[in-house]
Each structure stands twice: as structure tokens, then as C-alpha cells.
Amino acid sequence: MGKSIRSIGAGLKAAGRSLVTPATRFRVGGVPLVCPLCAHDEFDRRSMLMNTTGMSFFGMDWLNKSACALVCRKCSRIELFADTPDERS
Template sequence: MAKPVRAALGDVWITCVVCRGDLFRDREVKLNSTGMELFNFAWANESATGLICWNCGYVHLFANKDIELYKVKKGDG
């Protein structure tokens, strides 16, 4: 089972644009392009950090590599 994380870009904490929640599940998401898929170069596509809202499930994508993820300590969620 995935553990919740909080996320920030610099000193700005990220909240869900739908429900304003601040807990997320994270995963890497490939940003596939048709041309790269056509020539079997999908492995070379750029990736993004996907943050899935723990509360409502809305998926946020961040191509910015400066995003920081922070594990939520037990009892802090």
C-alpha cells in the first residue's frame, strides 16, 4: 500500500486544486509522444511526477524536477 506524501516547490506547499487536500500518492508518469511511440523510442520520452490526491483522487502532473516530496510521519496525516 502506498504511503502518503506532502509536496513542495521551493517554499510553496502543494495542495489539491479540487479539494485542497495536502496528502498525495506519488508515481512517475511517462509523457509519451506519438512520434516516439511510432519509432519504438518510448523509453526516451520525458517523465513527470504524478501526485494523486489522497482524498479525491485528482491527478496532478509536474514536469518540474525541483518538486520535493516529504514522507508523512505516523499520526501526522
């Protein structure tokens, strides 16, 4: 039983990691994006569901819009964007 639970946990962690893109640099409105907290310029990109109380009340969270979440690789600050910023090299 213990091995099964550990295996399930390991699988869930791997699935979570697969949803994260490699560290990337981004540009927003033509300006290179840097973290406002630590000035680092590498971020992990994730999609984040923007829950609303109305949809949650009716159990229809899946109808909510999603946002692009960029997580700073250095300090873990999260920045949200309605549209995905452009990647830069």
C-alpha cells in the first residue's frame, strides 16, 4: 500500500512538472520583462484559471478564462498576463 501511494505521488509530481515550460525570457509590449522584485529575467510559464464566484457557485469553474502566469526563476514571484507575452532570445 505504501509503495502505491508513493508511486501515485511521484506520478503527480511528474505531471505537474510537465505542465511547466523551460525557463524563458519574455518581452511585453516590446520591452524585455524583468522581475520587479529581484530584477531576474528568466521565468517559467504556466496557465492559470481565473476563478469567479459566480461560476464557482454553480460548479462551472471550467468556463472561466485563463491567464498566463510567469513565475520568476529566482524569487518565485508570480506575474499574471491576460495574453501570453512574446518570448525573446
